[in-house]
Amino acid sequence: MEERPARPPDHDYVALAVWCRDHASHLREQIKAILYAGLSDRALHDLVFHHPEDPRIQALNILASIPVARPAPPPPPRYYDYPAPPPKKTEKVRRLGDLLSNFSAAFTVVPAVAPEIRVDTELGRACIQLNKAALYRLYVIARELTRAESGSGKVSRQQLKAALKAYQIAYTRRHINRLLAQGEGLFWRARQHHLYLLNPARVAVQLAMLEPAIFATNRPGSRDMLLSPVGALEQWEAMLYAGWLAHRSDPTISRAALEGLFWRNQDTLRRWEQQRLDHIITIQANYCQCPNSERFFEEIPVHRLEYVAAVRFKGHVEKEVRLYWRMPNSYHTRTIREYPHKGQARKVREAVNDTLDEPADEKRGGGSTRRRYFENPRHLRKHVEKHGKPGYLWMGVNRYGRRLWEINRDGFLYTHVNERLAPAAEEELMGPRQVSRYLDSWEWA
Numbered sequence: 001m002e003e004r005p006a007r008p009p010d011h012d013y014v015a016l017a018v019w020c021r022d023h024a025s026h027l028r029e030q031i032k033a034i035l036y037a038g039l040s041d042r043a044l045h046d047l048v049f050h051h052p053e054d055p056r057i058q059a060l061n062i063l064a065s066i067p068v069a070r071p072a073p074p075p076p077p078r079y080y081d082y083p084a085p086p087p088k089k090t091e092k093v094r095r096l097g098d099l100l101s102n103f104s105a106a107f108t109v110v111p112a113v114a115p116e117i118r119v120d121t122e123l124g125r126a127c128i129q130l131n132k133a134a135l136y137r138l139y140v141i142a143r144e145l146t147r148a149e150s151g152s153g154k155v156s157r158q159q160l161k162a163a164l165k166a167y168q169i170a171y172t173r174r175h176i177n178r179l180l181a182q183g184e185g186l187f188w189r190a191r192q193h194h195l196y197l198l199n200p201a202r203v204a205v206q207l208a209m210l211e212p213a214i215f216a217t218n219r220p221g222s223r224d225m226l227l228s229p230v231g232a233l234e235q236w237e238a239m240l241y242a243g244w245l246a247h248r249s250d251p252t253i254s255r256a257a258l259e260g261l262f263w264r265n266q267d268t269l270r271r272w273e274q275q276r277l278d279h280i281i282t283i284q285a286n287y288c289q290c291p292n293s294e295r296f297f298e299e300i301p302v303h304r305l306e307y308v309a310a311v312r313f314k315g316h317v318e319k320e321v322r323l324y325w326r327m328p329n330s331y332h333t334r335t336i337r338e339y340p341h342k343g344q345a346r347k348v349r350e351a352v353n354d355t356l357d358e359p360a361d362e363k364r365g366g367g368s369t370r371r372r373y374f375e376n377p378r379h380l381r382k383h384v385e386k387h388g389k390p391g392y393l394w395m396g397v398n399r400y401g402r403r404l405w406e407i408n409r410d411g412f413l414y415t416h417v418n419e420r421l422a423p424a425a426e427e428e429l430m431g432p433r434q435v436s437r438y439l440d441s442w443e444w445a
Contacts, residue, residue: 017059025066035059050156050193113166117144118339119227120200120348121247122220124240126207129214129263133237135183137229141167142188142197153197160195167230200344201351208355215356218261221349222247224339238276241269245281246336252286252373254328280334286327288392288405291414293323296407299390301325308426309419319429322415327392327405377411384409 013035020031035056036044047054119140127136141163142155157180164171171179180190186206189196204220225243229236241262245251255266262269273281290296290304304325311320370387374380375394383391392405398417406415420426 013055013059014062017062021062021066028063028066028068032060032063035063049158113163114144114148116226116228116337117141118224118343119240119243120204120220120222120345121225121227121240121244122215122218122222123200123204123207123348125218125244125262126211126214126220128237128240130207130211132183132186132207133240134179134233135187137169137233137236138164138179138183139187139197139203141229142195146197153199155195155197156193157195158193169229169231199347201347204348205351205355208352212356215352219349219352221345221347221352223342223345226337226339234272235276237264238272241272242277242280242333243336245331246333247338250330250332252328252330257328280336282332282334284330284332284403286330286403286405288325288327288407289395289415289419290323290325290407295409296390299407306430308421308429309415310421311419319421321430330403373405380408381411 016031016034020027039047039056047057051057117140124133124136127133138160142160145155145159145163146153161173161176164176180188180195184190186198187203188198200220208215225247227239227243229239244261255269258269259266273283290300293300300323304323306321307324309320309322311318370389371383371391373392373394374383377393380391380393383389390407390409393408393411393413395404395406395413395415396417397403398420404417406413408414421429
């Protein structure tokens with residue numbers, strides 16, 4: 001006697017779907033109706049994207065894998081008794097569960113993400129100093145996700161993991177959980193399925209309380225820069241470094257000052273520039289010519305060198321020995337854009353200033369720093385009247401392609417970009433040793 005299939009359970013949805021697949025595939029639509037009973041489209045959407053472990057979703061996934069038997073088409077009629085074509089019927093709207101042929105594949109689809117995200121580069125610089133750049137990357141990505149939706153500051157863990165995969169950030173589940181635990185209370189409040197992000201002003205205040213020295217000269221609270229978070233952690237730190245240079249309007253700054261701002265040694269900064277940012281940053285070497293060594297004796301560094309200049313005086317040319325030295329580099333960035341709106345920048349600046357009890361200097365952030373490099377002689381004269389210290393006035397580029405400045409007090413140039421003699425003529429006056437030092441210094445850029 002043929003064995004009859006067992007009666008399906010009443011409440012075990014997964015077992016019911018398995019029973020339908022193995023014994024009664026023709027009851028597929030009836031069992032679907034049982035699963036959909038009392039379940040709206042909104043509730044079904046919530047179960048699919050936030051509770052994939054629900055038995056009803058698993059049962060729908062099993063039912064979707066059952067092949068549907070279609071009847072064989074009837075034989076074509078003869079041409080003389082061909083009936084009129086039936087009226088075209090509109091296709092019935094399918095439920096969300098019917099559209100999931102494979103729930104696991106549909107759930108792991110990588111969402112579309114913005115190629116560049118908004119970043120406060122001063123906060124990024126502080127996070128590099130405190131070794132929290134990885135946490136800050138999760139924070140800015142999560143803020144970008146919540147901006148794309150309702151802006152509530154609430155982001156699901158699954159959504160954040162999918163965004164990390166889209167940005168090619170290869171973090172394991174254990175490492176992501178470790179980072180979320182480290183950033184708890186500093187960048188977000190973590191719950192079982194969601195993250196609740198803290199506002200940037202609170203994050204900046206907590207970083208300032210951890211180490212007040214990081215905001216001594218440079219304060220957060222300016223327009224964000226648009227940066228790409230793609231790649232390894234070192235690539236992200238290098239992008240924060242490039243974004244900071246772009247935010248500071250491509251400065252002329254020494255490597256010693258950069259080392260103090262980022263707490264990374266100069267070898268690390270050079271590795272970033274050469275291996276990670278070679279297509280973004282262009283570095284230009286600068287040199288200073290001194291017209292009078294006695295007048296600027298206190299400003300002359302120990303690494304200065306001598307050169308012979310051809311100086312025109314009363315209709316004839318005189319040869320004079322002058323000093324020059326290597327200056328800090330100028331950094332020029334490409335492809336990095338500034339976000340046009342300030343957003344919460346003012347709140348961040350005011351919160352940090354209140355915490356440190358120091359106002360920002362001239363709306364640029366941080367303590368007072370003296371400007372040193374000028375392209376306009378009038379601005380140089382105003383600087384000397386205010387501070388009493390000389391500055392560096394831009395001269396131009398000489399015939400060897402070197403950028404030259406002159407240390408100056410009154411805004412009038414006393415040297416020329418091409419006043420230096422050729423190496424052969426200089427060798428006759430100063431000897432081959434000095435000329436070799438001259439060539440080495442100019443080639444080392």
